[in-house]
Amino acid sequence: MTGGLTGEALKAARDHFLAGGSVPAELLPPAVARSWQRSRDAGLMPWQAPYYAPLGTDARTRDDRRLARCVADEAEHLWSAFGGPDWTILCTNAAGVIVHARRSAHSRERRFGPIVAGRRIEERAIGTTAPACVLAEAAADAGPVEVHAGQHYLDEFADFFCLAVPIHGLDGDVAGALDITGVGRRDPVQLREHFHLAALAVEHRLLATLERCHLLRLQPDPRWLPTPLAGVLAVTDDGDVRAASRAARQMLGLPARGRLALDAATALFPAASPGQRLGLLRPAPRPLRLPAIDGTHLWVQYARAPLARAQPRVRTAVNAPLPTAADSPAAVAEPARAQPACTASAPPAPGALHEHALRAVREALREHRGNVAAAACQLGVSRTTVYAHLRRAGLRPDAGGAGNDDRD
Template identity: 50%
Template sequence: MIATTVGQQQLVAARAAFAEGDARSLSVLPLPLQQSWLRSRAAGLQPGQEPVYRPLQGDGRHLSERDDRRLARCVQPELEQLWAAFGGRGWTMFCANREGMVIAQQAHGLEDAPLLRPIQVGRRLGESEIGTTAPAVSLADDLPALVRGNEHYLQRFAPVFCLSEPLHDLDGQVCGVIDITGLGERDPSLLQGYFRQAALASENRLFHTLADVHLLALQHDPRWLGSPLQGLLAVQEDGQLRAANRVARRLLGLPRRGPLPLLSL
């Protein structure tokens, strides 16, 4: 988890210095956030400007890409459970695809916070639009991310807290992110565990969308079978291994991401 104990005023000073061209000021940030600030500036953003939101793609309800629809279906049950536990006015939870476009969301029906209203299904929230955020860092670096207050590149997001967890596709590649964003503070150590389990459960649902495969569950502790922490293998009719989730890849010593070696089970 990316975290920092640097005071918010120190971060304000660092942002002002960075805007004047002092790259040394980035040393107060964790390395992934430093890299995100640099990418944000390279995209042409200035720390003091307003975020630039692209128009919504579609009508906010219907997704045009099949992969987006599938991932949204797999994530939605987890978002609903997380919202029941941690949701409320002034907060939103969402899933974005690998391009940073929101494809599923939970939010308060009467939400009116100007900083949260633009977060809608069909809206892209990339670094080139709104600078450093937890989802952008997770998508770029395949890491759980936490961005609080003035750790955001744009000064406009100084009141915002966001925490995210990357999602992986059947080949172990980052395919999206699950995120909580809001005004105020939350306990990151508490949220991290819940969001990691939600990401694992969503990834496991992707395996159940495969056709013509047998799913094999494995774990060194049988109490974890049937939970988000179980390993899953998708085996074709000819015995070839089609896919393995990240738990199974770790247990079997397989590559963390990318195509699997030719294995017969």
């Protein structure tokens, strides 16, 4: 798209567009073409430098902290597969504020400098980017968006490639965007598949933060119940549906977005037998096969009992797959070998938990060059907590980034 005749055609079309002409829709994906139009309407010119609003001084919202916790592990997996010194992986909330960012400590790419947690990346200030397109097109469910090199509106990003996918929240609305940006070659098909699955896993973890709810997994094919491709329902003790993942809404024919006004989960399966309905909120050694409204069948697996507030906060539930009776296809096929469905994963030993937290603290400090306030903001904790972990390990803030697990 950016080389040879196509590159020249795109450059000529850009010049025509900046002179007041129409958007070169035949050379741009529709979402990117609309972003160009919005960027020009905001008064941006391609030769301008991007403007990044200063880091906010206000504490992040509860939703931001929750999203940051839920995306952290998935971002690390993606980084292991696709990261590098000229790449960054980030997640924004629905307003474009970065809640999590990952890049190599050895990156010399100056343009990654402003990409830190707490910074807002707005289309009207930095032009066309993949996360900006995802968020702006949220109402139209645009899905994944790619922006290749010269398709960026600002010249500053003329050699960048970026791809972003939407993350849907508890009510089905777009809660944020998960993005990879960098210079070099990556296979867009692989990126789309992996980032889509990662976004689905984040949505599962968001549902796992609902402590006082039973969690049910849904899938037409039982082999996919333990994977991000399953739908997830959150149901109260009274049987009310509290929330549903986007996939579950699609499987059950529910509205794609908005709070669910459902008095009983059993109403979702009107053709099910009384015994099957009673078994929905009961741990079982194997999933139920229930008739769906459209005449097909769905496998429903009891995944987790409600978590009491007296128990440790759900960080382990958020940072791991949903506790379930069967976390492998073999366990679905051989229910006699599965553990009881209500058994959650055992929490890590105190020492292991501290090591995990210390590693996260050190990585955040390394990313922010020892800035404790910025690291605490990224992690969603107080500065006191960061200092406490460092003191326990006998480290100073400027030594917190010691060690290197980055991929170069």
